[in-house]
Amino acid sequence: MEDRNARLGECVNLSRRYTRLLLVKEHADPMRAQQKLLDTGRGHARAMGHQPSPIQIETLFEPDEERPEPPRTVVLQGPAGMGKSMLAHKLMLDWADGRLFRDRFDYLFYINCRELNRSADEQSPQDLLSGCWPESRVPLRELACAPERLLLILDGFDELKPAFHDPQGPWCVRWEERRPTALLLGSLIRKKLLPEMSLLITTRPSALEKLHRLLEHPRHVEILGFSEEEREEYFSKYFRSAEQASQVSSFVRDNEPLFTMCFVPMVCWVICTCLKQQLEGGELLRQPSRTTTAVYTLYLLSLMQPRPGTPTLKRPLNPRGLCSLAAEGLWHQKILFEEQDLRKHGLDGVDVSAFLNTTIFQKDIDCEKSYSFIHLSFQEFFAAMHYVLEGGGSGPGPGQTLAGLLTEYGFSERSFLALTVRFLFGLLNEELRSHLEKHLCWKVSPHVKMHLLEWIQSQAGSQGSTLQQGSLELFSCLYEIQEEEFIQQALSHFQVVVVSDIATKMEHMVCSFCARSCKRVLVLHLNGAAHSADQEGSSRRTSGTWASSVRSLKRCCFSSSACQHLATALTANKNLIRMDLSSNSLGLPGMTLLCEGLQHPQCRLQMIWLDSCGLTAQACEDLSSTLGRNQTLTELYLTNNALGDSGVRLLCQGLRRPRCRLRVLW
Template identity: 35%
Template structure:
């Protein structure tokens, strides 16, 4: 029994030596073996039989007088042996001197247990250090337009979002989008809401995901949710028993990495551990029992440059191209036992699919009715002010609907916060463009440098709009100093509230990049570029703005989806009344001279179909003559949605459709057909005057 136990311990020792990289047992205990091994002839016979020693070498060892001298002689011949050879040597010693070997094995086992306790204690200290640093990092976060030193408490400001669990293939998604009426409602009701704590819970079939994808449009709250997960975990309020270590990766920061990097180097950007060795000890394979979670925030912001498919990089310390490292992490070729949360805009889901499989897909839908009220109360912290603003928002259904998107809710609250002491009934927020014009007005009148003249503000705004336009056309959201200089922007001007400064820390240096406070603001300023009066953005009446790609608005959406919101803003800027109000208050003239060209572009290729984005663009103008000129080109209307429509848009769409249809004369159309659009009771009531007078409705 003793011999068997010793053999098992020996096998374990061999395995441990190989995994840990330590010295082999016979080398580690060389001196003790020389002093304690007495039965040497059987060892020599065994090694002779295995071919490790020649007869001459055995005779040389046997010629020694004492056992100690014989063992020293034996060790002389073992210097060139491989690990498998030393395993044979070990087994020969074990067979001939089991008592000595078991004693040394026991001593080593105790030492290893001691080392393990020390390692566990050290990992516990590292974990506490990591948690504390993450709490410090994510406790207070800057808002979109906050200046240096300004931040809000994440826990106080964060409002939960409505999230729906979905795991559908492409065909199922098409079916959902094409359904209408009660059928669509039934499909949506089958999807149960999910909370952040339940993201990794088993489903009805017992499936526990290793990868969770949080998807949604820009400004829906994906990054805020990621940061809240980090803060709650670090505070011990979330995933306490699920994950020992949670790491955060910003794809916006990853895009700025100039050269090769390792996974350890990538994670060290945000984890803030004092020693890089501590991070290595967390990630190493021999610590695979530790439960790790990595949050990859903003997958859609990555700009992939490698076209070929490369093999993965399973080595956490090997430096290679950042895209190879990231692909290896997403494909779980490195840290295969760890879990992932990936956030992305819905339009980038197709790009993400090749990298992952067997994931849990969750759609962030934004604020519910109660969530919006909670957000407004959290924003103001004053019940009287919050209730006053809520009453204004609720009176305008369009704005109230848009406030389901957190960034829009924030913009509306920011705009109204400046006017809280005035007559709020005077504020007009009918369209998306009007909301952003009001927001820009607040920035120019309340947050820009006081010493700047109107002329200086106008010059700076022109340059920023030119930068925004170039970025939108090239799908660029991060700008370096040279990009700013190319548009004549100085660093002093960059200190305005229009751009954020992003400082990225590398091993021996830092890199500074600049971005607009949010992508939607960049898209708005890109449209404004074509309306800056007497500047490079102004257009002659026969010239079409560059962002209006393609032959017509009707065919625009399919090939240039990244320009769609900017084009929608462009149509909104055709409204002379709201643009004049903005100019009167700020002193900055805006004149979109391309109205005739845009009307021709909007009416070209019209037969009878109107996709959702066309209705959005027409509604933004708030110009009945313009809308009538476009929609009266056909006697029949076929209105259909698109794959990128979101649930919150449907009510908004019906109201915008109602506004556009009101511009038509009674005899303007003979039939009306809805395709892939919800026409529920509320929408039917709103459209009832047109539905009743239309001879043919489908």
């Protein structure tokens, strides 16, 4: 296959490059389905609570304990860049090589939904299948006699035009019958035609609810991306040199957010592409990339740098045209662009060759050129750029204005605009803004930040100064900008912040980063996903959860590294008097960091819960010292920690110190 942005004639072997993805069986829940590019570490986080059943690609159509009959329809869902299409292509390759499904399927057809948008207005099932069959004659008679031996792959349901999402009958039931393409596809999905055949449909979660209305009893499988081991495997496969692979692995592991983001295969590919070019230039630049926006910006900058032995790449002449093309396409859910679309936005095909794939399509006897961004997430990235560049973010339609974008988005992580808005926040980071201006001469408007702050303030006013609905989504946006002063201003309009269902490693990182900026927040409640408090704990803590100046971070699955941010919060927020850290794996390193904050003269904490935090006798040495120095702490809860006799003796030493004010030790 040809790699994205490959040199002319350069190809990679799919079998050698492909890295196995983590798949789990999931129950369909459209309201819970979220479009999360940063949905990292989910498999590890869920091990703490709800754990879906893992599944292998070989058993997608096999029965199990919940389903005694083999499923006829499998929905493969995953956020942007998670590897859905790559998995579909690998499935086809393995089937063709006789390594997969040969005992189950004799025929396999692959339909690219993106290309289907450009197909004829009307066609028959025979026409549709002929377009994806390598020979001149489709074996219709064989298919009709044994439809149960047919597997039809629909790749990218979310990329279909809206007309495809809810077609109305009468349905197509005969091979030769010509019907509108949307109706024909609906007939196949609803099993009105060939009900015994098997379907594999890939989609982003944002379109899951629409798809769910068309299906009966599908098996839902979610792609969780790369595990840590698989990320290392991908590095070794991407870089042919073992030395380079090791160098890149060490570099990425040293940057925890960067390594975490590599859980998303598309982001992993972008990072490897950038680092490969840096290695070819002689060194790895120690350029921090803590956010997805930073990674994509680094990739954009790398496109502008000439590869060794190649001529200098021509700088795009019309960035506003490219960005407005992306934004208009996003609003109209359009991902394929014709030359007339480019001309409409003042673009020439040559000018955008670094960013757009050129594809030749056959339509009747005509040969038409069309263009698409190398991945939908890149279209969303450039759409965000449209709203931040000077002179951008304006136009006749509501989708062309920043106000229209934010109104439609509305803090909703299920919005098709969610990733675009995250990119928008990230592009306002001063360091990234400086890179864009210095290397590309693209100027970011200084007024967008103020517009965002005013919008957040209006949201706070409409919600009574309480941030609950969409709170995690707003935190994710604020994390992308990576500027504490801006985040403090944004959150200063809220008195109560409630963030629920924190399930992933990246979400913990996001919440930890934003929590330290909640200096004016009276109540900050962070709650881990898929966990419920025990009866004793809830009765003891619920009364304090909504009291003034409380932070509840019970069962949020964060590790010891997050305690550094918490220690900072203890010294910065003078209103904070209660903190619940129960059921988090703090360990000795985390406890040491936390005690540094507790011993600070500015700390005003009165009550802290450390139940089930994995503490041992060693941690009691720091706690004992803290008890002797902190004059405000009156209640300490240490239930379900293996302190032992030696730990208790150390605690008693602290209790005997004259400055200790502790009244309750549980």
